[in-house]
Amino acid sequence: MKLYGERMPAPNPRRVRMFLAEKGVDLPEIRVDMRKGEHKSSEHRARNSLGQLPTLELDDGTTLSESVSICRYLESLYPEPPLFGRTGLEQAQIDMWIRRVEFQLLIPTGMFWRHAHPFTAQLLEQHTTFGESNRPLVERALKWLDRELAGKTWIAGEAYSMADIVALSTVDFAGFVGLEPPEGLENLKAWRERASARPSAVA
Secondary structure (H helix, E strand, O other): OOOEEOOOOOHHHHHHHHHHHHHHHOOOEEOOOOOOOOHHHHHHHOOOOOOOOEEEEEEOOOEEEHHHHHHHHHHHHHHOOOOOOOOOHHHHHHHHHHHHHHHHHHHHHHHHHHHOOOOHOOOOOOHHHHHHHHHHHHHHHHHHHHHHHHOOEOOOOOOOHHHHHHHHHHHOOOOOOOOOOOOOOHHHHHHHHHHOOHHHHHH
């Protein structure tokens, strides 16, 4: 198997690297340079028709895309430690939190990055007013996540999980694009420090 990905700060390839690091699995990663548009090349579109990253290529040539789907497949190969839960309830809770973080936080962060950040202005047509309209949505989502983390060590239960990987990669990416959490979100801050202290956070 080999993974096609991109370096930091790209959040979705990072998710898979973090997941692999938590599993203690070393998987070759081939960099696809997004700044050069290599992810939109015909060569990469043959692996992923949407021209996105990451993509996992199996030994028989089968390809998988979407970071959570890739990690689910890898979980079936390397079940320990479980990052998608052991029981049906744990699995459902982790799924719930992955979707919540993606819909509430990742989407508005991505829209701000795409339409209001000066770097992406070099790459595509922006609608700056729309992009900026996502700034308060990100702040609202960060405050919501802070409230939800009250009294918790990890997002979806007692154990560190894929929900934490998705959330950390998203919160860090938001910070990269200029949307750091506002002051006073102590629950979020403490959780982020715990998650960032894990060796997998630098993957």
